[in-house]
Amino acid sequence: MPKGETSRDGQGQFTIGVVGCGYWGPNLLRNFNQLPGARVKYCCDLSDERLSHMKALYPHLVATKDVGDIIKDEEVDGVVIATPVSTHYAIGRACLEGGKHVLLEKPLTQSAAEAESLVKLADEKKKVLFVGHTFIYSAAVEKMKELLKAGELGDIYYVSSVRVNLGLFQEDINVIWDLAPHDISIMNFLFDSEPVTVTTFARSYIQPGIEDVAFLILQYPGGTVAHIQVSWLDPNKIRRTTLVGSKKMLVYDDTSTLEKIRVYDKGVDVLPHYDTFGEFQLSYRFGDIVVPKINEVEPLKKECSHFMDCALNGTRPQSSGRDGLAVVKVVERACESAKLGGAPLPLDAGEGSGGR
Ligand SMILES: NC(=O)c1ccc[n+]([C@@H]2O[C@H](COP(=O)([O-])OP(=O)(O)OC[C@H]3O[C@@H](n4cnc5c(N)ncnc54)[C@H](O)[C@@H]3O)[C@@H](O)[C@H]2O)c1
Incomplete structure (x- = not known):
């Protein structure tokens, strides 16, 4: 998105969905929820129990088991993924193909070939691919x-x-x-x-x-x-x-x-x-x-704010997809x-x- 332009939700907010609400996802959700300028619209998990827990904490969220619901929502700018490593590639790929900026937890993928393919796709789609190297x-x-x-x-x-x-x-x-x-x-x-x-x-x-x-x-x-x-x-x-x-x-x-x-x-x-x-x-x-x-x-607070800055202003991520690939x-x-x-x-x- 060009510098200075805001997201498409009409409220000037950076709108995201969080996929994976197990141990780590709720920390990302909490930080984005508190971040000025950001709006968490969706929480997504395969588990009913995790979804109802997140809804109890954040009643305004739309809960879904299907990441496709987030991808097809035009209001959503970015997707934050904290699911098991074996799922990173498929979910990350679907989100980039759907034109979303992606924050993917570490390790970026479970193979270098998968990581390379995501880096290439993000370049083609001109979207931010950001890896959660929190430290x-x-x-x-x-x-x-x-x-x-x-x-x-x-x-x-x-x-x-x-x-x-x-x-x-x-x-x-x-x-x-x-x-x-x-x-x-x-x-x-x-x-x-x-x-x-x-x-x-x-x-x-x-x-x-x-x-x-x-x-x-x-x-x-x-x-x-x-x-x-x-x-x-x-x-x-x-x-x-x-x-x-x-x-x-x-x-x-x-x-x-x-x-x-x-x-x-x-x-x-x-x-x-x-x-x-x-x-x-x-x-x-x-x-x-x-x-x-x-x-x-809190390092995660800085990380979330930086992801939003990269997506909105074209700032180069301190933990880019390429950095994720290097680690993988x-x-x-x-x-x-x-x-x-x-x-x-x-x-x-x-x-x-x-x-x-
Ligand atoms: N940056 C950090 O410091 C840090 C710390 C802990 C974990 N992590 C990373 O976060 C990721 C998740 O780890 P965790 O410990 O929270 O795992 P977890 O197993 O506790 O949670 C994963 C959640 O994802 C859900 N899930 C699985 N497949 C899904 C799908 N297709 N769609 C939607 N939801 C799905 C599961 O139901 C589960 O609730 C891993 O990549 C892990 O390495 C990062």
Whole structure:
């Protein structure tokens, strides 16, 4: 839609339908419902129980089991999809073909081929395809990127991310598809690039054939190594990313309410002159620990508002379909690597990737 033009509902509002009202969809619905300029007209789910729950919370909504009702409604500008991953492609495709802007939850699709096809279709239809990489809208992740860009940490040696807890076991996807998109999207965002290789070890202990524990190693251009541990089989809930740089180190703990980021002025310097191995000396630096101030707004609120801005004003999404495709490519390759017992596999930055 050209800049400055409003939607077609005659009230100057951006009108949407939310498809999938299970665990995550209601969070999207709540945020759009509170967003000035937006109007949620539909909730859609296959479950009567979920629909009546949503109607009890928001009596003004039109409830439907058929996404087709939303697609054929001329008043609707955008569709927000939070259904199981296996349904993303078909629902996303139908909405784009029906001329709607689409916000599709992560992971964008269950294969890179499907993601590529949606990116292409969105381009053809000149509609926004937006992926729900929610963490890149968090103030903590934005602060990390700001510190990286400012060179606060120096050269990044490596990054390590742990995203583990007990459950929730999924029946249709493994833990890599379920949890790793968060870490991969954060890292691609922080480094403004995509990994060039991936190596994965994974095991399925509880449900045969569905990996519940995985260890991924990604290499980014320039040599930065990223380690991601994801698990549904851990006694503790941990959401922690550690960045180790040549100047400083940073720990991002998403479970902390007050100190999400800590920057450690810690490091090791090699003393400049030595003649023999015996004289080889390292100097350990233990400086201040700084907790940067973060003005936390609900990341989903920013994400929803940004989607509306992209649809109405042609702003480039911070989490575009191409960014969704880039993450799906890594997850797909990571699963292949795991099936091969941890073989390192290259990732080609082919069509649709990059350009962030
Ligand atoms: N961005 C995030 O932080 C985040 C967090 C959690 C989940 N998610 C994503 O959100 C999506 C949904 O996850 P969830 O945990 O809410 O799943 P869920 O199973 O709790 O809910 C999915 C809902 O979709 C409905 N549904 C299934 N097929 C449908 C169809 N064809 N039409 C209409 N409704 C249909 C189901 O009845 C169910 O109520 C997944 O892609 C998941 O990865 C994202």
